[in-house]
Amino acid sequence: MAEAIGKLVVFGVGLIGGSFALGLKAAGAVRHVVGFDRAPDAAARALELGIIDSIGADPAALAGADLVLLAVPVAQTAPILRQLLPHLEAHTIITDAGSTKTDVVAAARSVLGARSGQFVPGHPIAGREINGPEAALAGLYRGKKFVVTPQPENSADAIARVSAAWAACGALIHSLTPEDHDRVFAAVSHLPHLLAYALVDDIANKPHAALLFQYAASGFRDFTRIAGASPEMWRDISLANRSALLGELDAYMAQLHKLRAMLDGADGPAMLALFANGQQARQRWIDTIEAAEAPRPQDTAAE
Amino acid sequence: MAEAIGKLVVFGVGLIGGSFALGLKAAGAVRHVVGFDRAPDAAARALELGIIDSIGADPAALAGADLVLLAVPVAQTAPILRQLLPHLEAHTIITDAGSTKTDVVAAARSVLGARSGQFVPGHPIAGREINGPEAALAGLYRGKKFVVTPQPENSADAIARVSAAWAACGALIHSLTPEDHDRVFAAVSHLPHLLAYALVDDIANKPHAALLFQYAASGFRDFTRIAGASPEMWRDISLANRSALLGELDAYMAQLHKLRAMLDGADGPAMLALFANGQQARQRWIDTIEAAEAPRPQDTAAE
CATH class of the missing domain: 3.40.50.720 (NAD(P)-binding Rossmann-like Domain)
Incomplete structure (x- = not known):
């Protein structure tokens, strides 16, 4: 040592x-x-x-x-x-x-x-x-x-x-490098935080928000868990990494436009391919990267 | 009985x-x-x-x-x-x-x-x-x-x-009613599934995907947990609830455009207000709705 x-x-x-x-x-x-x-x-x-x-x-x-x-x-x-x-x-x-x-x-x-x-x-x-x-x-x-x-x-x-x-x-x-760090975490951490905050805020502002929250279940809970994090901390991170985060947000919005076109066109095969690619990539990540880390404390859910 | x-x-x-x-x-x-x-x-x-x-x-x-x-x-x-x-x-x-x-x-x-x-x-x-x-x-x-x-x-x-x-x-x-059901679940379940699949697919298709997945951590895992669900099932749900889901997706994309403008303009107070509203709404949901349900089996994480 x-x-x-x-x-x-x-x-x-x-x-x-x-x-x-x-x-x-x-x-x-x-x-x-x-x-x-x-x-x-x-x-x-x-x-x-x-x-x-x-x-x-x-x-x-x-x-x-x-x-x-x-x-x-x-x-x-x-x-x-x-x-x-x-x-x-x-x-x-x-x-x-x-x-x-x-x-x-x-x-x-x-x-x-x-x-x-x-x-x-x-x-x-x-x-x-x-x-x-x-x-x-x-x-x-x-x-x-x-x-x-x-x-x-x-x-x-x-x-x-x-x-x-x-x-x-x-x-x-x-x-x-500091630059690579910020680009990587813009994609895998900072963007998801923005997306989760945006979803809960969007739902909370709808006139029928109470009805919607009534039926939100475990999938919603996990998806929005990172929206439980400190707003001040995430405002600071967003501002500090603004340029990389804007790039990731733009790429994600382009992805949503693509997915919207598939949905609007009722293009089942294209949606299936996108969903399956996402599911499989996530599973490979779980099997390799996640498995290489030690078991986490039960409540470790933010980074 | x-x-x-x-x-x-x-x-x-x-x-x-x-x-x-x-x-x-x-x-x-x-x-x-x-x-x-x-x-x-x-x-x-x-x-x-x-x-x-x-x-x-x-x-x-x-x-x-x-x-x-x-x-x-x-x-x-x-x-x-x-x-x-x-x-x-x-x-x-x-x-x-x-x-x-x-x-x-x-x-x-x-x-x-x-x-x-x-x-x-x-x-x-x-x-x-x-x-x-x-x-x-x-x-x-x-x-x-x-x-x-x-x-x-x-x-x-x-x-x-x-x-x-x-x-x-x-x-x-x-x-x-069947119509209210489909509108509610488009917002709190179907849209989050689409967003999670879209994020993992987006990351998986980037040239530096391996580097990105290397640093994805517990926040990413929870956010994308619902992208582990069956692609076939979610293609069918998306197609079956296409109209309500398109409405929710459009509202969410408008929300992201709003958030993008805040970020681009380095508008810290506006971002803080949006993040805080999301965090607080989620906490109220956890405290009231979630607390009213029985403790879930440990691995209950999809609906």
């Missing part, structure tokens, strides 16, 4: 940041965790739960830190880095857990300037439907992917230190 | 028809069940499993039947009714379990003519991700909705007999 982290500082001690701290502690891979949170209650609760060892009072708490994790909405990356910069020592590596990466890289470069090599961006692909310190689990990342999206100015050592920390939590380490 | 059914004939002895037979048997609400299935293996298996008491050899098996359930793809309604008509006794009531109702009513009227009052259309809102006699459960319908969609020519007695049978299986009885 890699050398243990002497001092970890976590900004945001809820589900994502708290699980990172707990995972490292369970692996014996960290000695001291300092936690910051916008919500004083959350920091106090994280301390009670043993997620963190002390609450950070001000950015001077960064002194001597080996690793800093930003587990905060991506729009807060720049303001936090601005506070940290005066206290950033040369050996300290900062990483993050944001769902978008090109905007986070731009923020880090803008704020950190010549020291942006100390910022190694990343994205753990795991979550639960609940949030806050109580939701944190030492095993949240076990068998899940962590995508590191290095910048050219990151040293191999800095990338390795961040990857080793997530690996100690049980994560499978993948690497993508 | 209502008087037990002396003789029940089930066409299609898989998940839906088999669970109906098992539910009635568990309630002591049926004396003898005759099963028909396109697949001889399925009929034999249903007999072995005690779902049915005998395998129907030909439509003459209808003699003395109190109730007939058609648990077959909706496009088979007319051909089966045509076979049954010469053997249909005056006291026998036929019902069905199809996911669309106006087309089934039209088929019944066309085939049964003056005797169409003996056909009481219905739709149980329950399912599992697996099919066939092995998937059948006595408790599948417990706490789930059964929607009866009576025709004007149905007698109150005929409607009551069908409703009582589903109630004996534990279902909650609801009533809609």
Whole structure:
């Protein structure tokens, strides 16, 4: 195992940041965790739960830190880095857990300037439907992917230190460029969130919404589960990844126009081919990709 | 409890028809069940499993039947009714379990003519991700909705007999006109199925599909779960409910155009309002409608 982290500082001690701290502690891979949170209650609760060892009072708490994790909405990356910069020592590596990466890289470069090599961006692909310190689990990342999206100015050592920390939590380490990351997640995560929010909002605004919801069943529940996620978080992700997301949305709308023409023309064979291709592709994905991951906690249903 | 059914004939002895037979048997609400299935293996298996008491050899098996359930793809309604008509006794009531109702009513009227009052259309809102006699459960319908969609020519007695049978299986009885049924399910079930198939097909056809599927996670899995359903069944449902489904698809595409404009204009407040409205409407649905139903079997995920 890699050398243990002497001092970890976590900004945001809820589900994502708290699980990172707990995972490292369970692996014996960290000695001291300092936690910051916008919500004083959350920091106090994280301390009670043993997620963190002390609450950070001000950015001077960064002194001597080996690793800093930003587990905060991506729009807060720049303001936090601005506070940290005066206290950033040369050996300290900062990483993050944001769902978008090109905007986070731009923020880090803008704020950190010549020291942006100390910022190694990343994205753990795991979550639960609940949030806050109580939701944190030492095993949240076990068998899940962590995508590191290095910048050219990151040293191999800095990338390795961040990857080793997530690996100690049980994560499978993948690497993508920030641009590829954002294109990939626009398609398989951000677009589905938009589609689910759009469907529920559409139904809720119909005059007979109450009748419709009365008969919505388990298929509707699963399809719209991701519309249970935080609207603020998804507004920020949508704005941060606007360009890639617009591209995916346009491609999907073109697909719906095609499907509409099939339906309007009562073209059964074409619909059957489209449905079957979708069903089979999904089944191949389940059989190969999904099967390669560890069994998820029962309520893991958001990323 | 209502008087037990002396003789029940089930066409299609898989998940839906088999669970109906098992539910009635568990309630002591049926004396003898005759099963028909396109697949001889399925009929034999249903007999072995005690779902049915005998395998129907030909439509003459209808003699003395109190109730007939058609648990077959909706496009088979007319051909089966045509076979049954010469053997249909005056006291026998036929019902069905199809996911669309106006087309089934039209088929019944066309085939049964003056005797169409003996056909009481219905739709149980329950399912599992697996099919066939092995998937059948006595408790599948417990706490789930059964929607009866009576025709004007149905007698109150005929409607009551069908409703009582589903109630004996534990279902909650609801009533809609066939037209309202099809409009409601176009919105909350049929459209989401189309959207899920369309997304997976769209991703599967991209040149970098393998990369995309590599990073699809639990949110994608739940969103696309209904794209695991039978393509043939959903082609038939789409065609049978084409008009209502086109209306819902057009409304949804208009919604996506609206959302696209928000995203293109980086209109954070408008996106936040749409996402929050969707999230809150879904939460109200979960808190009220979903909470009113019995806990589902763990793998109940399709309707």
